[in-house]
Amino acid sequence: MASAVTHAFFSLALGKAFAREEMPWRFWIFAIGCSVLPDIDVVGFSFGMQYGDIFGHRGFFHSLFFAFLLSMSVIGLGCKGYGKFSRPWWGLFFFLLTSAHGVLDALTDGGWGVAFFSPFDTTRYFFPWRPLKISPLGLEGFFSPWGREVILCEMIWVWAPSILLVAVVRGGRKIPCQRLLR
Numbered sequence: 482m483a484s485a486v487t488h489a490f491f492s493l494a495l496g497k498a499f500a501r502e503e504m505p506w507r508f509w510i511f512a513i514g515c516s517v518l519p520d521i522d523v524v525g526f527s528f529g530m531q532y533g534d535i536f537g538h539r540g541f542f543h544s545l546f547f548a549f550l551l552s553m554s555v556i557g558l559g560c561k562g563y564g565k566f567s568r569p570w571w572g573l574f575f576f577l578l579t580s581a582h583g584v585l586d587a588l589t590d591g592g593w594g595v596a597f598f599s600p601f602d603t604t605r606y607f608f609p610w611r612p613l614k615i616s617p618l619g620l621e622g623f624f625s626p627w628g629r630e631v632i633l634c635e636m637i638w639v640w641a642p643s644i645l646l647v648a649v650v651r652g653g654r655k656i657p658c659q660r661l662l663r
């Protein structure tokens with residue numbers, strides 16, 4: 482997996498790019514939750530679940546279908562005070578955010594691929610280009626030289642483009658529409 486810190490960082494960046502105004506704390510909790518929740522499947526290892534099982538790591542909980550279910554649940558929990566966008570837009574945002582978890586994992590250089598189409602097709606997929614280093618599962622590994630190497634790599638390939646995305650989107654909003662039409 483990519484590290485939880487990077488999944489959370491990406492959620493904050495996407496939220497900053499998507500939201501057009503200050504968002505309530507609940508929104509940010511949901512955003513971070515959607516970005517890290519797919520890794521709940523690592524708990525299965527403690528109960529004898531195998532990597533390749535349907536509910537194994539990077540299986541169903543990393544799929545687009547799970548992203549759909551989770552985004553609908555978040556919208557169902559209420560998006561009052563979520564500002565200018567309508568519910569379908571926020572549904573799309575939480576869907577993209579949850580799906581992005583699998584995309585980032587499929588860009589890592591280790592583990593198994595991601596079952597994007599589970600439960601309909603349990604094939605595991607990786608992208609042909611995988612610049613991210615696989616992150617250790619435990620907290621201990623995260624603070625090891627391996628963990629430092631992972632974060633450094635993610636800063637280059639995820640953090641920097643995320644910051645750029647926020648700068649471009651928010652900067653673009655400040656340009657008056659009339660000037661763009663000229």
Ligand SMILES: [Zn+2]
Pocket residue numbers: 482483519520539543582586
């Ligand atoms: Zn994952």
